[in-house]
Amino acid sequence: MITNVKERPIHGMLENVMRQFNHAADIINLNSNIRKILSITNNELIIHFPVKMDNGEIEVFTGYRVQHNNALGPYKGGLRYHPTVDIETAKALAMWMTWKTALVGLPYGGAKGGLKIDPSKYSTSELERITRRFTYALGDNIGPEHDIPAPDVNTNAQTMAWILDTYMTTKPPTERAKNRHVVTGKPLGSGGSEGRDRATGYGVFLNIKFWAERKSMILKDKRFIVQGFGNVGYWAAHFLENEGAKLVGVQDAYGSIANDNGIDVEKLFNYMQQNKNSILNYPDAAALDKDLFFELDCDICIPAALGNQITAANAGKIKAFLIAEGANGPTDVEGEEILLNRGIGVIPDILCNSGGVMASYYEWLQNRNGEYWQLDEVMAKLDKKMKEVFDKVYDMGQEREGDMRTAAFMIAIERIERAYLQRGIFP
Known part of the structure; x- marks a missing residue:
């Protein structure tokens, strides 16, 4: 029987990125105080929120957003929808984003997050409601000059359009045009x-x-x-x-x-x-x-x-x-x-x-x-x-x-x- 990629365990990702970081930090003799700062995340958010399904039943979902470091600029990183998403995975991925944006010289820091969910089990309308409710729950923890999500595993331009629209509705009408860059990876018609x-x-x-x-x-x-x-x-x-x-x-x-x-x-x-x-x-x-x-x-x-x-x-x-x-x-x-x-x-x-x-x-x-x-x-x-x-x-x-x-x-x-x-x- 052929088994799935998604069944492979991904435990230990945080341990991997920390070993990679410490190895490089040792070689460059990284300042010990800065090592303490970069070894931990700035913020870790876990959100539980209810959503009504197509059949009228309520399901409670768990979402994550980890902000590792913003020394160089706003937090930047994707949102993934996958059963393996948890706080340890989000922490590891957020750290990798910090190194990635720093490596390529962008004025960004690193963040990551997502939902612990198998999106194939939900209808498009359910995914829209789940995404919008997650965005509302994140509130001002994201923002165009603070933390900018993007697509990742099992999310796409449509997901970003839902996030954008929901986020903009929480702002006064005079400020909505200023918030189009709260997410990237949007459809072209929505500022992509x-x-x-x-x-x-x-x-x-x-x-x-x-x-x-x-x-x-x-x-x-x-x-x-x-x-x-x-x-x-x-x-x-x-x-x-x-x-x-x-x-x-x-x-x-x-x-x-x-x-x-x-x-x-x-x-x-x-x-x-x-x-x-x-x-x-x-x-x-x-x-x-x-x-x-x-x-x-x-x-x-x-x-x-x-x-x-x-x-x-x-x-x-x-x-x-x-x-x-x-x-x-x-x-x-x-x-x-x-x-x-x-x-x-x-x-x-x-x-x-x-x-x-x-x-x-x-x-x-x-x-x-x-x-x-x-x-x-x-x-x-x-x-x-x-x-x-x-x-x-x-x-x-x-x-x-x-x-x-x-x-x-x-x-x-x-x-x-x-x-x-x-x-x-x-x-």
């Missing part, structure tokens, strides 16, 4: 930005491309696998296929498929649109046991689903020469150690999937300034910024025998440390 839909996956692709260029390697005919074929996985695969690379395996929350001769990205995407966003029973590929997925013969592996998917249990069996982390925290510390010892490259999450938060910043700026940028302008800005950050991390990683994650953490933490040392600690 061109390119935001593809930005994270495009960033994953760019990082792979830049890495290959540094290795004097072309992507044509390279074989790749993708875990998670949602927004990030699809767009990464789309751009890789355009470069002549071949998709040979996909895993999602419902199962795994493989085809040694290649899987057509657009055909699979269209199939999913007609089959409840599931890859199950896709006719042009064979079903595969989920435990064999990472053992597929390929050159590039893109984990773009949940955390802790590559561990000590499977890292030794991976055949890819490059791991490009589309998800947050997909590789645990022990798994990465095995990969690096085997000479397998790892493009870390806070670099690899940072295209999404870069595009979110561009959307936030457009809303704030009353501007509208064309798609080619947004993508050109992404290209330039991603190359600049990649080069910095790659070069420092080479000094560390290919350890790009520690290099990325060092750059991010040092930027925050500078801010604290220059400003001082109140009072």
